[in-house]
Amino acid sequence: MSAAMDDAALAAHLAETAGRILLTVRDSGLFAGKALGKAGDQVANQFLIDALREQRPDDGVLSEESKDTPDRLTKSRVWIVDPLDGTREYGEGRADWAVHVALAIDGVARVGAVALPGLDVTLTSGAPVALQPANTPPKMLVSRTRPAAEAVFVAEKLGAELVPMGSAGAKAMAVVRGEADIYLHTGGQYEWDNCAPAAVAAAAGLHVSRADGSPLRYNNADTYLPDLLICRKELADEVLRFAAEYSPD
Structure with a gap:
């Protein structure tokens, strides 16, 4: 090496x-x-x-x-x-x-x-993949064991199909690979859960942010980074708007 x-x-x-x-x-x-x-x-x-x-x-x-x-x-x-x-x-x-x-x-x-x-x-991120055509209707990734209520709410608003899947990295890369269009996570993560996926997704030309649209920041004293949105850019505004509308009540 x-x-x-x-x-x-x-x-x-x-x-x-x-x-x-x-x-x-x-x-x-x-x-x-x-x-x-x-x-x-x-x-x-x-x-x-x-x-x-x-x-x-x-x-x-x-x-x-x-x-x-x-x-x-x-x-x-x-x-x-x-x-x-x-x-x-x-x-x-x-x-x-x-x-x-x-x-x-x-x-x-x-x-x-x-x-x-x-x-x-x-x-x-060093060899970004070419994005595939969007799915119709859009596909939205959720936890295979505990789908977040907020993600289910946004999917219903978008008319998106829910796709259960395992790890955070697998979900994020499913969007990069065109198997899905949206990965919205609000159930709690740490920096190591999403730093690499965020870099790869951004290099591929996807929208990458916190669930409120603010930038992801790393190397913080507190490593808790609870939410994430990786999605096709043309869907980002709607996803962020519906996410902001969600209320657990």
Whole structure:
């Protein structure tokens, strides 16, 4: 591995390699259930952290599976990773789980790669995919286990078809790949859940924002980033308007 590899190529290589590691752990047959998820998280995280320290020693790192430190807050460049997004789906042998590797520069998701190892696909901000024609009616992604009431409300207003799916990365990449048109999430996330998907989606020309339309900002002291909208640009205004109309009462 050359130290001269650019950030986007590095992100893609790391995500793909971590994905292969996770498949190897799962295929080993040595773990099952929660133990499988825990083992996968730990092994993939150790690889990513060690590789980033070797390849980008001056950058900060934030990972779901590592103890956070304030050191990253002093850095302009911070890698934000989720070694295994969708632990449940991974443990169940499904394909809708992902590996996220992103680089935030001055709080903006500039570089990202999302590997979908179960599909043998990696999408990256360094090689944006061409958007496919929109679906008619539009398709809107929701959690396969607990669809958010706000997303269901917006889908009804739009006349959109609900598509249940697993991890955040899988949902976001389904929009990038043209399998769906809208991913609206309001149920709570952290920076590692959406930084890489946001970078990949933005590079592909999709609308990316908070659920109220404000920009996503990264490398915050508080890593909680509870809501997200990734959708086709021509649908963004309507989705944001209907989301603002929603009331839990």
